[in-house]
Amino acid sequence: MLIGIDVGGTTTDAVLIQNGEVYSTAKVPTDAGNLLKSLIGALDEVSRGVPPENFKRVVFSTTVITNLIAEGKTDRVALLLIPGPGVNPASYVFPDSFYLKGAMDYRGREIQPLDEAEVRETVNRIREQGFSRAAVVSKFGQRNPSHELRVEEILREMYPGCKVELGHKVSGKLNFPRRVATSMLASATGERYQGFVAEIKKALEERKIRAPVYILKADGGTLPIEKSVEFPVETIFSGPAASTIGALALTPEGQTSVVVDIGGTTTDLALILSGKPLIASKGARLGNFLTHVRAFAVRSIAVGGDSIVRVRETGDGLRKVTIGPERAGPAYCMGGEKPTPTDALRVLGLVEVGDPERAKDAITAVASSLGKPKTEAASLIVDATAEMIAQAVREMFLEWEQEPAYRIWEVLQEKKVRPENVVGVGGGAKGLIAGVAEKLNAKPVIPDHSEVGNAIGAAVARPTLTLNLRIDTQQKVYSVAEEGEIVSLNSTDIGNFNRMRSEEAESLATKLLRERAKRFGVSKYADEAEVVSSEVFNVVEGWFTAGRLFDVSMQIPAGLIPEWDRREKA
């Protein structure tokens, strides 16, 4: 049996799956102050009466990292930054930054050495200032981490108690400010996240649950919980990822869908293009910080079932309804104070929640202000809400179409896909999905168990893994962005480096991915790995080819575990 639990903002949802079917579900309110309690509460409820040895796999998605950051419950981190030439570091807004001399260029060649006296002086300062954590990040540190490594050495020697995070280990992608932000957040949340994981393990131990435990990442992949403490930030936004994988699990294979999760205050949108959830071209944003965290392209709009409905006069004397952006508390029919879309849906008989008389009262007030009959007013409210969601979906597709392109084939590629399905997941979707789908000329789909689609997503998600290999035959080295090691090409079985072809680069990448999958305990999925892009550049110096640069990007994409019996469950 498989367990999936999604700790959301308002409720914590859980599901138990047996033989590819939903066996039981549970929903408990989320206690923001004690996520662990909510999580365990949902677990206990969904697994009541089932012997613990029946569980084969447990997967959580959690907002713990997002909450820690939002509540300021993070630890201070000294940022030791080695920016080199370029943007003036004075324009960065990172707190607690200490800048160091030294620079690497885009090919990882040292252009300015470290000033060790300056490093030592800085280490003394951060100790005096009471920092017990440091993140060391150098521009192009992923192309040559030797400065970061040397600073770490000095830190360990002079200040052994200090916890150190290195930029190149956090992400190998280009973008120094994002690497700084990601390293900082990883360092600032690492310890508390570790504590959270320890508590979960203890709670499972007490319940004699010995099944492997995974955590869901923002890219919809699972990560063994022991491994996740190395990458705490990857678990942000795992909620929308869970809903998206859930929608994937509950719709036919290979279709293009927009996943709509309508909540009380916000609606979350995600795209599945020809059966593949769309990954954002750049990393996730966390408040003020842009990160390197790989995440689904999700959009959250400030409209939901509990948004305030108002009547506004437009310039030409006409009156129209507006929805949100604030929340009115619960809907009027649920004992709230203001009319909401939920009240309109209740009046139209599209949902069956709350007190029908109160819903009628709320909509009558709107109707008289509009000067229209009650049913028409209710329809106008539902239509306006659906239109806001549909418009956000259109914008999302447009944004995807307009993503920058750096190669001829990318410009020539026709990106003109539109959704076949509008898939509603979560509690609030029921009454509105049909309206949204109609506006998008798509089929409305509300799958069975859609109210726990997120938990199903967590339960059936498979692992993801990426590997970005760069080979520089002139410098006779290769490196894997995710691992930060610069390795001599002599250690491979490649013969003549300068004759190296793309196929050889790709087969080296495949081999390295298998090794990496093994270390992550996900060898079973290594065959699912695909080459995302593969490029080769001749390095020409003085009209002669002096070497070649290869960039191979591979991934095990997000998907479903084979245990899930997939079929049209709509």
Add this chain to the structure above:
Amino acid sequence: MKLGLGKIKDALKGGSEKNTGAEKKELNEEEIEPHRVEEVIVKTKTSEQKSEDEPENEPEKKHMIPVNRSGARRTGLIFFPAFDWAISPTHPEREERLLYTRDQIFEEGLMDLPQIAEYKPRLADFKDIARVHFCVPDIKAQATTPHLIAAGSCLVLADALMRGEVKNAFALIRPPGHHSMTVAHGNRGFCNINNEAILVEYLRKKYGIRRIAIVDTDVHHGDGTQEIFYNDPDVLFISFHQDGRTLYPGSGFMNELGGPKALGRTINIPLPPGTPDEGILYVLDALVMPILKDFRPELVLNSAGQDNHYTDPLANMRFSAQGYAKLNEKLAPDMAVLEGGYAIQSALPYVNTGIILAMAGLDYSCVKEPDFKPGMFVQAARDRQILEGVVSTQLENWNNRDSLVEAEIAKHGDFYRRKKQIFYDTDMIQELQEETVRMCPDCQGYVTIDSRAHRSINDTRIFGVSVPIYACNRCQEEAREEYKKRLNSPVYEYVYLQDKKADEYRAYNIRTKQETVY
């Protein structure tokens, strides 16, 4: 440990989306938005009023009205490195050219800055190309997909600029174009079609822009752009470059001042080899900026080559990344289009970072090449004197431009003719041309070109007629007549009509008797 990372929390509350400064200010400006809308309306009225005073030779189709850009805050950017295209594997114009620039600007996180708006390239239409070139034998042969994307990128940014979405824009694209002339028989100086000229004609046709200045800051003379606008008094073309006696294409001397009716609207500034930042910035301050101020263009374009750099392998100048950034800050072009620049490792990553920051109004003081030391290049006293001479000669030419035009017109009858010899270095083509300009009293006059290209054992002769966008009706009629007359002439293989006034373009294949209309 109880200390919270309060600053992270504060930043989160901000809800903005970037890792670098100045967000507060952005939000404030956002609130001013409604006033901007009003301003737009006001501006529209004034530009309509203005058009009543303008000469009658307006293009036939109504154009769109550019939006006032004073509220725009961002710099539009297209980065199109064409990572899958090269002239040949080891050619300077190859896949690798913008690779390290990509690494640098991506690692700097420039695309994340709220001051930068990144756009997606598109393909230019054949019609956009036909508005500038007579392509032999046809457009497909000269403008292949990468060329169409490079030109199309300029047009995407032109639209963003005219819609008021951005305050200025930089097309960081390849392949380049400033050596391409009106007649395109092949590749010259790594160029097939002229991106800036295509941009200018697009802006004029679509948005009714009239006066445009192009400043060519590439180390090579922008001979293609010069040739295309040589007879056009509405386009001011200023090129500085390493002295043509020492560098390809061997032109760009001070006596090349424009056709009879556009004298002084072409200004060439030959620079002695070895000129450093100091010299180029002196020329900019003393000559280029005063002329621009005087000309009052609606738009300034920078034909932005990066081969003046002190490490460029194809030239001998001593310009630095700091110099390029300063130049763009001073010149403040509405749009910059990348041209040459072949020091792909030692210069381009730094120069492009500097230009992007300068155009976006950001601090570029920390952008420098690894080996650059301030003061490492000093202007020689003798070269300084040469530059002072160039400045005073060209200022005099500029100030006397109207009398120069008057005197020149008096020398010619109804037509002005000149013969040209053009060499295509990349494709080894020798071209002989005779250009004829109608000396019309009412407009700048239509132009005909009779061109014969010799390539190994093949000779191709074509005839092209070009009607300027603001031509008078009589010139338009005469020109169309000229085109018709040539359709039965067996001496030509192809005959072209470029009627910019009607926005109609025709190409006729004499052998197959087929006419293509764009």
